[in-house]
Amino acid sequence: MHLRKASGLQKRWLKNNVSIMLALVVLTVLIFSIFVSAYFYASLSSGLRAKAKTTTDFFGNYISQSYNDYFQSCMKFAQSFEESDRLELQFISASGRLVASSSGPWMGQIQNTPDLLQAVETKNISVFTGKSPVTGERIMAASSPMIYTNGEVIGVLRYVTSMKTVDRQIVLISGVAILVGALFSFLILFSSSRFIRSIIDPVTEITATSKRIAAGSYGSKIQKQFDDEIGELADTINDLSVKISQAEKMQTEFISSVSHELRTPLTAISGWGETLLSAETPDPAETRRGMTIILRETRRLTNMVEDLLEFTRMQDGRFVLNVENCDILSEFEDTVFMYGSRLRQDGIELEYLENDDEIPEISCDPARLRQVFLNVLDNANKHGGDGKRITASMTYEDKHVVVRIRDFGPGIPEEELPHVKMKFYKGSSRVRGSGIGLAVCEEIVTMHGGSIALENAEGGGTLVTISLPSGEE
Numbered sequence: 246m247h248l249r250k251a252s253g254l255q256k257r258w259l260k261n262n263v264s265i266m267l268a269l270v271v272l273t274v275l276i277f278s279i280f281v282s283a284y285f286y287a288s289l290s291s292g293l294r295a296k297a298k299t300t301t302d303f304f305g306n307y308i309s310q311s312y313n314d315y316f317q318s319c320m321k322f323a324q325s326f327e328e329s330d331r332l333e334l335q336f337i338s339a340s341g342r343l344v345a346s347s348s349g350p351w352m353g354q355i356q357n358t359p360d361l362l363q364a365v366e367t368k369n370i371s372v373f374t375g376k377s378p379v380t381g382e383r384i385m386a387a388s389s390p391m392i393y394t395n396g397e398v399i400g401v402l403r404y405v406t407s408m409k410t411v412d413r414q415i416v417l418i419s420g421v422a423i424l425v426g427a428l429f430s431f432l433i434l435f436s437s438s439r440f441i442r443s444i445i446d447p448v449t450e451i452t453a454t455s456k457r458i459a460a461g462s463y464g465s466k467i468q469k470q471f472d473d474e475i476g477e478l479a480d481t482i483n484d485l486s487v488k489i490s491q492a493e494k495m496q497t498e499f500i501s502s503v504s505h506e507l508r509t510p511l512t513a514i515s516g517w518g519e520t521l522l523s524a525e526t527p528d529p530a531e532t533r534r535g536m537t538i539i540l541r542e543t544r545r546l547t548n549m550v551e552d553l554l555e556f557t558r559m560q561d562g563r564f565v566l567n568v569e570n571c572d573i574l575s576e577f578e579d580t581v582f583m584y585g586s587r588l589r590q591d592g593i594e595l596e597y598l599e600n601d602d603e604i605p606e607i608s609c610d611p612a613r614l615r616q617v618f619l620n621v622l623d624n625a626n627k628h629g630g631d632g633k634r635i636t637a638s639m640t641y642e643d644k645h646v647v648v649r650i651r652d653f654g655p656g657i658p659e660e661e662l663p664h665v666k667m668k669f670y671k672g673s674s675r676v677r678g679s680g681i682g683l684a685v686c687e688e689i690v691t692m693h694g695g696s697i698a699l700e701n702a703e704g705g706g707t708l709v710t711i712s713l714p715s716g717e718e
Contacts, residue, residue, distance in 0.1 A: 293387035383408035464490035510542035598638035629654025
């Protein structure tokens with residue numbers, strides 16, 4: 246397994262998840278080993294108990310004989326015991342001395358393990374597990390009292406077996422369990438490492454790319470590896486990077502455009518000012534022409550500064566409405582007629598389409614909405630003035646006041662329609678402007694709870710639809 250320096254996330258994963266799983270594996274192996282050991286010991290103990298009871302019951306026939314006959318029977322039975330390869334059969338006197346054994350002539354040897362004393366005292370079968378006081382090896386012994394006809398315990402029948410084989414089996418099984426646990430732990434570590442790397446590697450790449458974006462490499466993208474939450478995060482950051490790149494590009498174009506827009510009227514104002522001041526005998530017609538141009542360019546500068554100020558207020562949250570009950574129809578008609586007189590000077594007809602709808606008063610900021618109407622009419626003039634005609638109307642539809650302004654110019658390219666209301670966006674249009682007018686208009690309309698939509702009109706030109714709620718239930 247290829248190991249690398251653990252990251253903070255990897256350390257937390259190892260600490261909070263993998264360590265718990267490993268602890269559970271160790272605990273499981275330990276419990277399994279204890280269970281196996283207890284099972285083997287219990288099975289062996291149960292077997293010895295059953296065998297001791299069966300043999301004791303068999304010897305009940307000899308207990309009624311004399312002591313001498315009894316001991317002779319014990320010796321013969323021990324000598325003919327067929328399981329001496331795995332068990333030792335002992336006959337022990339009540340005083341603890343060995344009478345007969347299937348393993349050898351150890352007559353008179355004293356046996357003092359706890360099972361013997363308990364069997365004599367309680368007259369019940371007793372089992373001992375521990376070291377043999379004679380050989381020193383681990384044994385298990387089952388002692389069954391042999392009771393004479395008068396109720397006296399005259400001896401103990403005892404089965405003894407070495408624990409060496411059983412302990413070896415327990416160790417072998419426990420070793421296999423430990424090996425399986427170790428293999429399982431390795432698989433946990435391996436799979437956990439693979440899993441955490443599948444998280445850390447994309448996160449590392451996301452972090453590195455985010456730093457590049459923060460350093461100014463707008464448009465940098467992350468290679469998506471998985472269709473999951475991390476993949477979704479990568480898509481989100483990629484989208485963010487593209488949008489920042491677009492915003493940066495639009496902002497750069499905006500600064501360039503505003504610089505150009507400011508330079509043009511300033512050049513005209515400065516040029517005509519110098520011309521008028523340098524004339525020794527001013528020509529009234531020339532002076533009037535120069536002052537007209539200066540006034541027009543000054544108004545243009547004023548409008549641009551007002552747009553910039555509005556945009557700044559919109560960006561920092563200082564853009565507010567002064568709401569009052571307003572005759573919105575009157576405000577709209579005044580705006581149309583006022584702007585219409587300006588358009589006639591350029592040979593453009595602004596046609597107001599009257600209708601019989603009764604337009605209710607609405608709660609709004611009349612100055613802000615007048616600004617929206619003027620901006621939309623000005624855009625219709627600048628971008629669609631080639632059609633020499635603009636129409637404007639106001640209707641009442643489904644408890645909304647709906648304003649429609651249409652020009653008969655070339656319209657907007659379909660691919661640019663979704664972006665025309667974005668700040669700084671100017672698209673392919675070569676008309677001078679800052680690119681923030683429609684963004685300000687949308688903010689104003691949205692703050693009134695309404696909407697503004699642009700589309701290409703059937704038959705040519707652009708149709709702008711402004712919908713404002715009337716507030717009526």
